[in-house]
Amino acid sequence: MRQLFHLPIDPACRKVRMLLSEKGLKCELRAEKIWERRDAFLRLNPAGEVPVLIEEDGTSIPGGQVITEYLEEVYPEPTLLGKNPIDRAEVRRVATWFDVKFQGEVTSNLVDEKIFKGFLGLGAPNASAIRAGHANIHYHLEYIGWLCDRRRWLAGDDVSLGDLAAAAQISAIDYLGDVPWSEHQGAKDWYARIKSRPSMRPILADFVSGKKPPPHYADLDF
Amino acid sequence: MRQLFHLPIDPACRKVRMLLSEKGLKCELRAEKIWERRDAFLRLNPAGEVPVLIEEDGTSIPGGQVITEYLEEVYPEPTLLGKNPIDRAEVRRVATWFDVKFQGEVTSNLVDEKIFKGFLGLGAPNASAIRAGHANIHYHLEYIGWLCDRRRWLAGDDVSLGDLAAAAQISAIDYLGDVPWSEHQGAKDWYARIKSRPSMRPILADFVSGKKPPPHYADLDF
Structure with a gap:
């Protein structure tokens, strides 16, 4: 297989x-x-x-x-990239936003410091990196809300790789309990929609030894 | 236009x-x-x-x-990605190596420190970052030599986005005079080939105020 x-x-x-x-x-x-x-x-x-x-x-x-x-x-069907080059460029732009920008500004500072640094034997988490991650996430959650005010999903009217890239990053932060959901209703509404897709289920069952997710992590009504 | x-x-x-x-x-x-x-x-x-x-x-x-x-x-013709999905995956792998890995391990430490930090008003170059950039470049130049021992160009027998991505990074380091060419004959032979392509010419004419490139920078016989 x-x-x-x-x-x-x-x-x-x-x-x-x-x-x-x-x-x-x-x-x-x-x-x-x-x-x-x-x-x-x-x-x-x-x-x-x-x-x-x-x-x-x-x-x-x-x-x-x-x-x-x-x-x-x-395996082009169903497409998660979109049907024409301009739509695909927008999907790739949004996916890159989360793959690269969110990863660098938020995930590296929180997930890498709190989880992967321990595996790599690189010592204790860096407090100023963690502060930066907590500060930076607000701007990204606002951007999700802003996009969803203008379209059904993050990169257009269909679910796309843009949503998958964002959900992949945000679910990792949510495992740490570090997403300030109560301050970002628009992002929360989007996450509730993507979280209910069957493709998210195995991800919500992930487990890292020594670090339990918060109770709301796998809850569709969080 | x-x-x-x-x-x-x-x-x-x-x-x-x-x-x-x-x-x-x-x-x-x-x-x-x-x-x-x-x-x-x-x-x-x-x-x-x-x-x-x-x-x-x-x-x-x-x-x-x-x-x-x-x-x-x-604009699919001429393709710089390759003709089938497996060839294209290898081209994208090599291009990503230089876009992300070389950029993070070498270019950020040398070009960002020596040139862009000044534009951004972020203070003097960081000496330990510069040392890291100088140390890391050897491994990447060896990898170029290793690939060219096995294929005509970096990602296969045709010139591709892999070569363009590598040339884009290495030419930026070469502008600083920081490529140790004398220690890496294989990489030097590859760079001489890509450097002679007409698409490199405008890049070799780039100029950043306050920072002149070394005499060999635009020389095809360096």
């Missing part, structure tokens, strides 16, 4: 897991402790990062953005 | 400039001082970053990776 080397919580992996599910593609998950830098894994992806997709014929496709473009090309 | 908001030296912009040229697409360059955060520019790209492509009909396409995928879709 198709396999995905991944890490629970990691947003790039979550986005690919959701995309596979939205397209109805079955996939066996294999957790990869990337900090062990296994030789066999480095041969699959010299960058040493997850996610890496292995197709049934053994073809390996490494990296979140590479995998999403590949899956859209090989 | 088509326009590209850009910054000289910036690798994401250089990659798009080379791609436009390889596809024979004419484009007027407009330097955008992104640190001034002009309202009209933020309306084109809320992320406030270059590059942003404006098509003749006014359509705006923001972001290096979004623009490259858009240009491949709308």
Whole structure:
């Protein structure tokens, strides 16, 4: 069967897991402790990062953005990118906003500090990074609300990779209990909608040892 | 005419400039001082970053990776991505290596510290970042040599976005005179080949005030 080397919580992996599910593609998950830098894994992806997709014929496709473009090309229906180049550019713009900008300004400061730093043996979380993550998330949640005032989903009237990329990031922060939902009703309404999709269910069942999510994490009525 | 908001030296912009040229697409360059955060520019790209492509009909396409995928879709010939999904995945993997990994490990530490930090008023370059950039570049130049021992170009037998992404990054470091060419013959041979392409010529004519490139920078026989 198709396999995905991944890490629970990691947003790039979550986005690919959701995309596979939205397209109805079955996939066996294999957790990869990337900090062990296994030789066999480095041969699959010299960058040493997850996610890496292995197709049934053994073809390996490494990296979140590479995998999403590949899956859209090989399994185009249903599309999560959109039907024409301009719509797809907008979907890619929104997805990149969350993959890169939200990841750098929020997720790196919260998830990497509170969870992955421990796995990597890099010491205690950095308090000023955590403060920055808490400060930066408001602007992104406001942007989600602003987009949803103008369209049904984040990148247009259909659910898209933009929503998957955003949900992948925000669900990782929500696992830590660090999303200030009560101050951002628009973002909360959007998250309630994406959270109820079947593709989110396995993600809401993720568990990282030593760190329990808050009670509302998997609750559709949070 | 088509326009590209850009910054000289910036690798994401250089990659798009080379791609436009390889596809024979004419484009007027407009330097955008992104640190001034002009309202009209933020309306084109809320992320406030270059590059942003404006098509003749006014359509705006923001972001290096979004623009490259858009240009491949709308102007597919000649392709710089490859002809089938597996080849394209390898091209995207190599391009992402340089767009993200090289950018984070080398370019941010050297170009951002030595050039962009001054524009942004963020103070003096950080000496430990510069040391890290100088240390990290060797591994990437070795990887270029390793790839070219196995294929004609970085991502296969044809020149591709992988080569453009790598040349965009390395030419920015070379502007600073910080590429240790004498220690990496394989990478040097590859760079001599990509440097002789007409799409590199305007990039080799870039100039940043207050910082002259070394004499070998635009020299095809360096």
